Amino acid sequence: MSRNLSLVGRASEGPAVRLVEVDKWYGHFQVLHGVSLDVPRGSRVVICGPSGSGKSTLIRCVNRLEAHQRGLISVNGVELTEQTGRIDRIRGDVGMVFQHFNLFPHLTVLENCTLAQRWVRKRPRQEAEAIAMAFLERVKIPEKSGSYPGQLSGGQQQRVAIARALCMNPSIMLFDEPTSALDPEMVKEVLDTMVRLADDGMTMICVTHEMGFARQVASEVVFMDEGKIIERNAPDTLFSSPSHERTKRFLSNLLH
Numbered sequence: 001m002s003r004n005l006s007l008v009g010r011a012s013e014g015p016a017v018r019l020v021e022v023d024k025w026y027g028h029f030q031v032l033h034g035v036s037l038d039v040p041r042g043s044r045v046v047i048c049g050p051s052g053s054g055k056s057t058l059i060r061c062v063n064r065l066e067a068h069q070r071g072l073i074s075v076n077g078v079e080l081t082e083q084t085g086r087i088d089r090i091r092g093d094v095g096m097v098f099q100h101f102n103l104f105p106h107l108t109v110l111e112n113c114t115l116a117q118r119w120v121r122k123r124p125r126q127e128a129e130a131i132a133m134a135f136l137e138r139v140k141i142p143e144k145s146g147s148y149p150g151q152l153s154g155g156q157q158q159r160v161a162i163a164r165a166l167c168m169n170p171s172i173m174l175f176d177e178p179t180s181a182l183d184p185e186m187v188k189e190v191l192d193t194m195v196r197l198a199d200d201g202m203t204m205i206c207v208t209h210e211m212g213f214a215r216q217v218a219s220e221v222v223f224m225d226e227g228k229i230i231e232r233n234a235p236d237t238l239f240s241s242p243s244h245e246r247t248k249r250f251l252s253n254l255l256h
């Protein structure tokens with residue numbers, strides 16, 4: 001595999017992502033309460049929990065789409081602060097895939113996958129296109145490189161969004177409910193792509209309620225409620241014997 005296509009996290013000391021006692025407010029509303037979490041390099045952490053429990057906010061804080069107000073967040077050993085230079089560096093290290101794909105509708109699939117490479121990574125067009133095609137092949141959709149997002153199914157658009165993120169060579173991938181906007185028949189193709197990424201050793205934090213996926217790839221499942229991490233464990237342990245009553249109720253609705 002060439003250097004540009006490497007998916008394995010870069011070497012540095014400590015966990016890929018660390019949160020220590022993180023608090024976040026939206027105005028007067030406290031959305032995260034003392035959240036602490038270590039995500040080791042190469043691990044796959046699945047975050048689940050009821051609507052409004054702060055799952056999206058937590059991962060949006062990791063790539064600084066949202067700012068936290070108290071506590072510490074570090075990515076690859078670099079603390080997230082107000083200093084823009086550091087934040088740019090972190091954005092480059094962290095890829096994000098959203099529920100609603102967020103592709104540019106007026107650009108082709110190939111252009112969607114080369115835009116940030118050219119403007120942020122300053123790669124020449126030919127190199128950016130070669131990298132984009134390699135990742136479109138990896139997500140099994142190279143034949144759509146000339147299509148516009150509106151001509152693709154939801155599952156295909158989400159696979160393009162994953163390829164687009166990978167083109168930036170992130171060492172960590174964040175997924176925010178990547179399958180929840182998809183028709184059921186398209187969920188599998190996206191989950192299969194994510195399973196392959198996990199098999200390649202990518203560090204992943206996934207907000208999802210796809211418990212089959214969690215069981216298959218997660219190193220740890222984290223259960224959140226009301227802005228707190230209520231409990232966390234290996235998927236089989238958490239699913240078979242949740243220790244908290246709220247986790248029990250949530251999982252029994254989800255798994256049955």
Ligand SMILES: Nc1ncnc2c1ncn2[C@@H]1O[C@H](COP(=O)(O)OP(=O)(O)OP(=O)(O)O)[C@@H](O)[C@H]1O
Nearest residue numbers: 026027029031049050051052053054055056057058
């Ligand atoms: N930009 C914002 N301004 C104010 N409040 C917000 C904002 N974003 C989220 N919230 C509130 O913060 C809380 C947590 O939202 P968040 O989206 O992180 O939860 P979630 O667990 O991801 O929910 P869901 O599963 O429904 O996506 C909710 O009460 C939400 O209404």
